[in-house]
Amino acid sequence: MDDYLYFAGRALDGMAAIVATLGDDLANTRPYPGANSPYALLTHCVGVADFWSGALVAGRTVSRDRDAEFTAAGPVAPLLADVDALRERLRQDLEDLDESAPLHAAPPAAYQGPDRALTRGGALLHVLEELTQHHGQMETLRDLITGDPRTDEQRLRAGHGVKWGSLPPGTLGAWVADMDFPLAPAIRERLGAVADLGYPHWPQGDPAISAFEERMIDRYGWSPQPRRTRVFTDLIQILQVVIEHATEPGDAIAIHVPTYPPFLAAIARAGRRIVPLTVGGDLAALHDCALLVLVNPQNPTGHVFTRAELAAFAEFDLTVLADEIHADLTFAPHTHIPFATVRPERTITATSATKAFNIAGVRCALAHIGDDRLHARLAAMPLDYFGQPGVHGLVATTAAWRESDLWLGGLLDRLTRNRALVGEWVATLPWDAHYREPQATYLAWIDCAGSPFGPDPAGYLERHAGVKVSAGAEFSQHTTVDTGSWIRINFATGTDTLTEILRRISAAV
Ligand SMILES: Cc1ncc(COP(=O)(O)O)c(C=O)c1O
The missing domain is CATH 3.40.640.10 (Type I PLP-dependent aspartate aminotransferase-like (Major domain))
Structure with missing residues (x-):
């Protein structure tokens, strides 16, 4: 039974850690219509364990609304406290267990459990099955909610988008206002x-x-x-x-x-x-x-x-x-x-x-x-x-x-992190870039007057740093305003690519 509690505990630990890391907002996020939120999924796991192990194996009184588990939402702290209490309930359920004895009651067919009669030992295996498979499912939900932080450059270069498709191999794209993230x-x-x-x-x-x-x-x-x-x-x-x-x-x-x-x-x-x-x-x-x-x-x-x-x-x-x-x-x-x-x-x-x-x-x-x-x-x-x-x-x-909109919320979190990276990087430049942190968008407008990049900084960076940014001069074309010393960097990309883009520009200094 120690082994059983150990493995059930591992699955609960994994799910509790995901919910705790995501926090109140993201744990209650459904990454696409019809998906479960991590909060709802963990609520369901508590319901499953209490029902099968508590009611059917140990004969505890458990009231359960299975459908409500999937729509449950709320702050994560009380849920995590309940998961801790569940571990203790499980331990008590398993005391004096007679594995081969029949269940205290038959489970409702609507609960979609195993389609054969179970012993108490079998019901506990079903609990373990549920916890481990939902743990895996929750890892996928987490990845969908937080987004894959890496840029899939191969996919982008092979696609129809001009941002990467038009670039020679080796050049990184930080120009036209498209993002490198997968679709919602x-x-x-x-x-x-x-x-x-x-x-x-x-x-x-x-x-x-x-x-x-x-x-x-x-x-x-x-x-x-x-x-x-x-x-x-x-x-x-x-x-x-x-x-x-x-x-x-x-x-x-x-x-x-x-x-x-x-x-x-x-x-x-x-x-x-x-x-x-x-x-x-x-x-x-x-x-x-x-x-x-x-x-x-x-x-x-x-x-x-x-x-x-x-x-x-x-x-x-x-x-x-x-x-x-x-x-x-x-x-x-x-x-x-x-x-x-x-x-x-x-x-x-x-x-x-x-x-x-x-x-x-x-x-x-x-x-x-x-x-x-x-x-x-x-x-x-x-x-x-x-x-x-x-x-x-x-x-x-x-x-x-x-x-x-849930996807958009995750995107804004991600762009906020990238914007912070850009801000830290600009502060390391050895000239005054006249940079103002953008209040919206994923574009950084940076003055390169005083840099060693010459009169056409964007052209210089494309040739010498292997980074394509937008040339500032275009943003004042047909006017008497001169923005030729500026560049626009698109930071809507994976942190790996953004870090490399900024590193290359710094190296060109
Ligand atoms: C201010 C602004 N307007 C319009 C667009 C795009 O316009 P369109 O719908 O013509 O592609 C962009 C694209 O970056 C933009 O930044």
């Missing part, structure tokens, strides 16, 4: 279940639009106006449509610089004048502008605009295109405030699940058109004029927004 399980599952790729048909209305509308209410306290949200394939397309239909050639368009390079290119290409703003800077130039493109949270600085900053923009008589694609990547204690809550009537809110859930390849974005005039203009255009995302885009976006 719900997205993978829902994409895998798409069986019919005929022309899309959504009898209940576009699922991505209702997912967006409900998410904005639940997560950000903003109620979008009904029937004002349209789907597009990407945000650059939304910007181009807004430029075309809300401004005239020659108009001035304000945007914080540095910014996402394709936006600057699109404004310039459309023959509009770029008015560069700086975060926290003078806004007087907005008096002359027809449109403000407000990227919030900001790329590449990771700045999250405060309510006061947003209120200052709302003072001006202009249309605002609020690009809020990075909103779900806001780190506590900062909070994302949709611009539409500040100034609903002139705001176009553009977003997608592509950044926070790493699904840029599915091509799906949404825009809520709060501006009446623009809404009327777009409503008059034929639906197919703008192009439409495919079934996969809508399915993945819906799975992201409706079913993947």
Whole structure:
């Protein structure tokens, strides 16, 4: 019996350690819809042991609600205390055991136990079977919840993603804003279940639009106006449509610089004048502008605009295109405030699940058109004029927004750890990198003026360090602002790869 208690104790130890390490939040996390949480699984194991060993072997009085075990949730400390008490109960159950005696009662068929009559010894083996198999299952749950910290470079290089697929072997990718983590399980599952790729048909209305509308209410306290949200394939397309239909050639368009390079290119290409703003800077130039493109949270600085900053923009008589694609990547204690809550009537809110859930390849974005005039203009255009995302885009976006917030929580934990690594590393650089810890996103904006990397630091690092980062110059193209000495490092990768990226850059110093 000592041996039995030893091995049962090992399984309980293993599960208790996982639950204790995960803590109150993560232990109550289900890594995908329908999965058990580690908390629920351990609760179930206590129920199994008490029922089979206590009630059926020892004849103890045990009341059990088996179904409730799988939905149980709560703080881990009392559960761990109960697991300790269970060890003692088990020890007492096994005193004076007659292994070959019949059970005190027959187990209910619904308990899905062994399908043959058991002796008391057999019932105890079943308890051990349950504890050990659930221990293994819990290790998998833990890995899914905390994520594999290693980067699967081989998979990434062989995939369709430009971030790694376009690189020569040996060069590490820290450039374009894609992440190196596997898809959220719900997205993978829902994409895998798409069986019919005929022309899309959504009898209940576009699922991505209702997912967006409900998410904005639940997560950000903003109620979008009904029937004002349209789907597009990407945000650059939304910007181009807004430029075309809300401004005239020659108009001035304000945007914080540095910014996402394709936006600057699109404004310039459309023959509009770029008015560069700086975060926290003078806004007087907005008096002359027809449109403000407000990227919030900001790329590449990771700045999250405060309510006061947003209120200052709302003072001006202009249309605002609020690009809020990075909103779900806001780190506590900062909070994302949709611009539409500040100034609903002139705001176009553009977003997608592509950044926070790493699904840029599915091509799906949404825009809520709060501006009446623009809404009327777009409503008059034929639906197919703008192009439409495919079934996969809508399915993945819906799975992201409706079913993947637990995954998102784990992602933010991971990005927070990576951000800390970057912060520690920047402090070791022998020049002032003018680095501000990003309040959102997985992008680090770093000044290399004063470094030995020369006038094109990104090019230098690609050639001499084997690391591809984004070149700062692109983030101010078509303006008089000069960000040529800056680089943008994407830190959404495994800690192993991130550590190597930072090591290589330091070595190039
Ligand atoms: C601020 C911002 N807007 C938009 C995008 C992406 O736009 P699209 O949907 O056109 O790929 C990005 C991508 O990194 C971005 O950082």
